[in-house]
Amino acid sequence: MAAKQTYRISIPSRTDDLHKVRTFISDLARAHGFVDDDINKITIAVDEACTNIIKHGYNYSPHHEIEVEVVRNGQQFEILISDNGKQFDPGSVETPDMKEYLSHFRRGGLGLYLMKRIMDKVEFDFNRDRNTLRMIKSL
């Protein structure tokens, strides 16, 4: 089994820098051995997480940082995303009923749901004024 490897990137809290984190994640997911469809899905999960931080955590203020760390460990691909924006309470977000959502033409609120559908594990922590999101997907 290959040794544990850690990679990091930091992006400003601006949507026009989302493409940087997407490239970072997709390159690493490809190197880890995921197939194209999974690479795209993992990239979306991270995009959704960063978009939520920009939108809700930092309220679109562009002068903050989002730290993204990837740990490749054997089959496991672990992503840690942290910010010092507003505390996120995952219990405050309702899981959408997609049938009801679509039939009532609802909009928004699908980011966390997508992350959970895509990744094997999604966990949130708030410690020392920092939110940390931990997502895992294994080969």
Added chain:
Amino acid sequence: MSDFKVNIRERSGSIHVMELKGYLDAHTTPILEDSFQKLLNEKKYRIVVNCRELNYISSAGLGVFMAFIEDVRANEGDIKMSDMSPKVFNIFDLLGFPMLYDIVKTEEEAAGKFSKN
């Protein structure tokens, strides 16, 4: 920055085709919103979205279709989609969007669905 473009053209049957190109994320969704708004302002409600060159879509992009579909259908039109790559289709599919939208293989097929209506 993310690269995203929309090209609009008209085809027979008063159908307007939106060709999407590039990456549709939280940064680029205003470009697609403006394009839909422009069509609706001109009372063009028969819309085919050709996704042949759409490389990526996040939930922000999916939200744009949700924002306009009700208005379009209230005016006896529709938004039909075609030419999606499997990876883009899989995201629509993951959220059940094929229940609400016609997503077909080719633009011809999408346009043909209007003629039958």
